[in-house]
Structures are given as structure tokens and as C-alpha cells.
Amino acid sequence: MATAPPPTGDTGDTDCVLDLGGLDALVQVLRSRGRTVVGPTVRDDAIVLAELESATELPYGWGVELDGGHYRLVRRTDRAAFAHSAGPQSWKNHLLPQRVRQWSADRGPDGELRVLSDRHEPGRYAFLGVRPCDLRAIAIQDRVLLGDRHRDDAYGARRTGAFLIAVECTEPGGTCFCVSMDAGPAAGPGYDIALTEVLDEAGHRFLARAGTPEGADVLAGLPRRAADSATRRTAAGAVESAAARMGRTMPTADLRTLLADSLDATRWNDVAARCLTCGNCTMACPTCFCTTTEDVTDLTGDHAERWSRWDSCYDLDFSSLHGGPVRESGRSRYRQWLTHKLGTWHDQFGSSGCVGCGRCIVWCPVGIDLTEEAHALHQEARAKDRPA
Structure with missing residues (x-):
């Protein structure tokens, strides 16, 4: 029986800073450990989730324009990799695939019916760029699909094998309202590694922190430097600014x-x-x-x-x-x-x-x-x- 993934949160380890080379090293280390890295990339005039072989495939310099019934890619004036909000796909596409065969049956020459249950080995995924709202969504699906009454063991196997790299939001979209649902823009518990992208006169970098022992182990193998107070302040300020610039709200009623x-x-x-x-x-x-x-x-x-x-x-x-x-x-x-x-x-x-x-x-x-x-x-x- 598959078991629910353990609750995760900050391990208490000192945070660190990755540069662009460190971000690419993160992808390569995860791939060397046998994981399929999935993250955002530009394809078919949209930012979609797809397998990545390198961090260079991330949507550097692209943002999105969102409204009701409207989605459009827009060029940014900087080279931010994660300055876009949630795209058309979610991580549900990998954890709860749209269509899965459960069993097949064949009638043999003797007329006997043979039934074979499908037992797919879950992939070892690393999800790069999980937004805080999607991190909360995964936690919600965990409660729904790994509950005691109606447990989905296939989902449990996929979920247990997934490595989650959250990216805190610094650029909310026109239809975002995660603040109203207490689901962002800061990353809550559930990640293995959390990143906050920082671009300023000091350069392009990512404040990183581990949320699980495996996350800490991965970070330990990357080229990195100790986090400085200026990077921490800038990262925190960017997330706070995003919280104040939500495109939508929910009423304050219950x-x-x-x-x-x-x-x-x-x-x-x-x-x-x-x-x-x-x-x-x-x-x-x-x-x-x-x-x-x-x-x-x-x-x-x-x-x-x-x-x-x-x-x-x-x-x-x-x-x-x-x-x-x-x-x-x-x-x-x-x-x-x-x-x-x-x-x-x-x-x-x-x-x-x-x-x-x-x-x-x-x-x-x-x-x-x-x-x-x-x-x-x-x-x-x-x-x-x-x-x-």
C-alpha cells in the first residue's frame, strides 16, 4: 500500500543563494539521480509544463497577460525565469493523469477469459517551479485522494515519488487571488526546496531553502554561497509586494x-x-x-x-x-x-x-x-x- 507523503516544511537549515549556473546544476543533479525534471517552458505561444533537460529551457524574459477568457505571452524587460503566473496546466496532469488504463482482458482460444491488472511503475519526477497556490493544491489533492475512506493508491505512489521545488511568486497575474485563499504568494509547507527569484543591481540569483532532508542533501551538492541579508530583504520584499498586487479578490465573508x-x-x-x-x-x-x-x-x-x-x-x-x-x-x-x-x-x-x-x-x-x-x-x- 502506498503511504501518504510526510508533512514537510522548513528544516531549519541555513538558506543559500544560487546563481544561474547553480539553477542549471540543480536540474542536472536531479536528472543524475534518475528523476525526470518537469518545469515551465515556452511552447505553442504559452508557458507550459514539459520535461526539461536544462535550466536554459525555462521561460527567461517571458511574462503573461491574463484576464477572463484571455491569455497572452508578453516579453519582459528583464530576464526573469519565473515572472509568470500559473499556466494552462497544473501538476495534476502528472500526479492524476487524464486517462489511465486499469485492466485489460483477453479471451483465449479455449474461451477462457484472462484479466490482467495494469500496474504502472510511477515515474520519479522532480517538479521545478511549483507555485505556492499549486503547492496548496497538491496538499488538497493529498487529503482527497489519500484519505482513509476512498484511497487512490496509484496517486499515492506517484505523489510519494515526487520531488517538489517551489518558486515563490513575485509577479502575480491579473486573475490571481491566492491571498484571499491563504495560498500564497509565499510558499507554505510541502516543498523539498523553495526558491525566490531576485533580480537587481547585484545580479540574477535565487534565494534557496530546504524543506526536507532530501532537499537539503540536493542543495548541499550544488554550487552556492551563503545567503546575505540584502538578498533576503529583497526576496521578502518582492513576495510582500506581490501579495499587495493581486489581480482579483474574494469577498471577506465566510x-x-x-x-x-x-x-x-x-x-x-x-x-x-x-x-x-x-x-x-x-x-x-x-x-x-x-x-x-x-x-x-x-x-x-x-x-x-x-x-x-x-x-x-x-x-x-x-x-x-x-x-x-x-x-x-x-x-x-x-x-x-x-x-x-x-x-x-x-x-x-x-x-x-x-x-x-x-x-x-x-x-x-x-x-x-x-x-x-x-x-x-x-x-x-x-x-x-x-x-x-
Whole structure:
């Protein structure tokens, strides 16, 4: 049985500074230890997550312009490697793949059916550039998928083997609201190594600290120097500045209570008139975890396979019972997604299911903004409480 990864945090080791050569050495050391390094790189007019052979493949000098239903790469005036916010993919794509075969079955010449369970060896990944919001998202998925009642051992095996290198945010995007969800821009617990990028007159460098013994061991093998007070101050100031420049906010109300009390709000009709129920928000979300199974056969009927794949609460079949779908209207499906994400997730898993990354806003084809919807529901609730 796979076990949940142990909680991680600061080991108390002295922080250090890596230059650009040290960052590339980090990639090479991890590769020499048999890990596949995955990080951000520019491809197809977007910053995507892909295997890296060198730190030179990072998106130096690139930023992003984000808004509802809008994503665009923009050139920066500096050579920052991590001055961009969360892209279209999340680490969920590697820890909880979109489609996985569970078993296959073949009918032999004697007519006997032989079933073979798929047992894939989990890859040894090193994730470079994990944003604090995504670090929180991984922790949320750990609670969901490694809980006692409905444990996903395949996820557990992938998660236990993953080495996480967090990068604190110094440049929030136009749709970011991690501060409202207490998920950034500083890195919380869960990392093996945390980096903060610094660019000033003293040069281009990264303040690094270890969060686990393995992280400390990796840092010990890199060309580095002791951290100086100026680098620490600049790094801390950059993160504090990012916290003050979030592109979006959530209302200060208790969201769990707000959503529970807003099931009959008229605002749902407004969003239903715009929502295409395409499910893009759930596919881009780093915490949405719903899956379904599908069975397929070949034309002879002698070979069959069962696959697990991502599913979405926007799919009509998602809530289909013998009498038809439970949530037939677009209104009810959007309401289910938002109330679960911000409200009833607390009842199931002890926290919100949202980390403030803003992906659902960016990748909604009609630009629906869940922060705008939350504020609208809050205003409607306040209006009802006012005396006539």
C-alpha cells in the first residue's frame, strides 16, 4: 500500500543563494539521480509544463497577460525565469493523469477469459517551479485522494515519488487571488526546496531553502554561497509586494456560509445565461479530482479494457441515474461546482477546494469569473438582510 507523503516544511537549515549556473546544476543533479525534471517552458505561444533537460529551457524574459477568457505571452524587460503566473496546466496532469488504463482482458482460444491488472511503475519526477497556490493544491489533492475512506493508491505512489521545488511568486497575474485563499504568494509547507527569484543591481540569483532532508542533501551538492541579508530583504520584499498586487479578490465573508445560504439566489440565473457548461474550468482546476470509468472492446469482442479518465460535474451524464440526470440545467451544474469548490468542500475535506490560481477564469471561453460571482452573491445576500 502506498503511504501518504510526510508533512514537510522548513528544516531549519541555513538558506543559500544560487546563481544561474547553480539553477542549471540543480536540474542536472536531479536528472543524475534518475528523476525526470518537469518545469515551465515556452511552447505553442504559452508557458507550459514539459520535461526539461536544462535550466536554459525555462521561460527567461517571458511574462503573461491574463484576464477572463484571455491569455497572452508578453516579453519582459528583464530576464526573469519565473515572472509568470500559473499556466494552462497544473501538476495534476502528472500526479492524476487524464486517462489511465486499469485492466485489460483477453479471451483465449479455449474461451477462457484472462484479466490482467495494469500496474504502472510511477515515474520519479522532480517538479521545478511549483507555485505556492499549486503547492496548496497538491496538499488538497493529498487529503482527497489519500484519505482513509476512498484511497487512490496509484496517486499515492506517484505523489510519494515526487520531488517538489517551489518558486515563490513575485509577479502575480491579473486573475490571481491566492491571498484571499491563504495560498500564497509565499510558499507554505510541502516543498523539498523553495526558491525566490531576485533580480537587481547585484545580479540574477535565487534565494534557496530546504524543506526536507532530501532537499537539503540536493542543495548541499550544488554550487552556492551563503545567503546575505540584502538578498533576503529583497526576496521578502518582492513576495510582500506581490501579495499587495493581486489581480482579483474574494469577498471577506465566510464563503462556506455564503454559498450555503445562496442556493436560491437570482444571480445563478445570470451566470447560467452565459455558461456553456463546457467543463473547461474543471479541467484547468488543480484540485478538481472527479473521474469516471469507461469500458472499451475491440471489434472481435475478444479484448476489453477499462480506463479511468477525468470527468466533470458539468457533464450531463455525471449525475445521471436511472431516471435521468439529477442536475439537468446549466444553472444547477454551475451552482454545484461553485458551492462545492468554495463551500461543501469544507464538510468533506476540511478546507476550501480553491487555491486562488485563477485558471478557471482565464480558460473559461466566455470569461466567467468565480470571484465576480462570489462578490455578486455576497451583495445579493447583504441586500436581502437590509430592512426595506
